[in-house]
Amino acid sequence: MSLSIGIVGLPNVGKSTLFNALTRAQNAVAANYPFSTIESNHAVVPLPDERLTRLQGWVGVERAIPARVDFVDVAGLVKGAHKGEGLGNRFLGHIRHADAIAHVVRCFDDDNVVHVNEAPRPADDIAVINTELALADLQQLERRLEKLQREVKGDRRLQGQLDMARQVEAFVGEGAPLREFDGRDDPAFVELDSEMRFLTAKPVIYVANVDEDGLQYGNDYLTAAREIAAAEGALVLTVCAGLEQELAILGDEERAEYLSMYGLSGSSLDRLIAESYRLLGLISYLTYNENETRAWTIGRGWTAPQAAGVVHTDMERGFIRAEVAPFAVFEQYQDRGAIRAAGLLQVEGRDYVVQDGDVILFRFNV
Secondary structure (H helix, E strand, C coil), X not given: CCEEEEEECCXXXXXXXXXXXXXXXXXXXXXXXXXXXXXXXXXXXXXXXXXXXXXXXXXXXXXXXXCEEEEEECCCCCCCHHHCCXXXXXXXXXXHCCCEEEEEEECCCCCCCCCCCCCCCHHHHHHHHHHHHHHHHHHHHHHHHHHHHHHCCCCHHHHHHHHXXXXXXXXXXXXXXXXXXXXXXXXXXXXXXXXXXXXXXXXXXXXXXXXXXXXXXXXXXXXXXXXXXHHHCCEEEEECHHHHHHHHCCCHHHHHHHHHHCCCCCCHHHHHHHHHHHHCCEEEEEEECCCEEEEEEEECCCEHXXXXXXXXXXXXXXXXXXXXXXXXXHHHHCCHHHHHHCCCCEEECCCCECCCCCEEEEEECC
């Protein structure tokens, strides 16, 4: 299981620069003209987790394998994208399978960087993207409705899904994103969304891309973006994508110096990944053997057998027990044998709910 984030925004807002910074490489074309990204860019990025490297040091193994985050950067969307305007519509399918959306909003002035609407206007820019995502959902939903209306005549069991599709169409048609739809927990909606992968149902984080002055002092664009996000109950992360791209190629000491200059305790990109995890209700647990330590991504509230199944389905089927050390306990003793001797090793059964940072050894039989 891994987290997948789709990066969207207008052309030339800094999406590809952000993507390059996230991937610590010059993978995506970044240029000062619209549609410089003409193919979707995919990258797998390690989830920063200091606990994993500390565990590696304690148990003395060669490798630490972090949980991963998949990022997809698509061409900038423009007004009319759902009808094929620009290039972004070609790639909306790539982000339908993303778990969350990072919506990049330009919050800086630069005469050398073209803006498709002459100048940044966060409220209008955000509205364009949100409208295009909604229209793309409606376009797909219309086709599904036509099919359901035909099929329900021969199978009345589909009536519930047809009724739900009509509710969803009406809701999105009023201009509201499906993440605000009250019926999201209805089994009929869950089934429909699993098939349609609605774009407006996905959690969103607004990424306000500022220049270096904006990073330190803020600006009116950033204020406007925050007001819009607050009205939606969404999060805004302030990022200087250009600076982050420069930081990505520096060594640890130089990076720390630069961050200190701007009064930052860490990379904004690490926070983007961490907040995406929180938004989606994801956590990580840790395992180790004689060769490696490893972090595994699961949903909050998952039981021990479910967590074991992420490693291998045989482990879930043949689950016997889980030997668990909370990370704080492992930090104190730094050895499973010592934890067992101290009587602090938890032997848990099928109903145990895994906690973030648990160090686990699964016992199973196949």
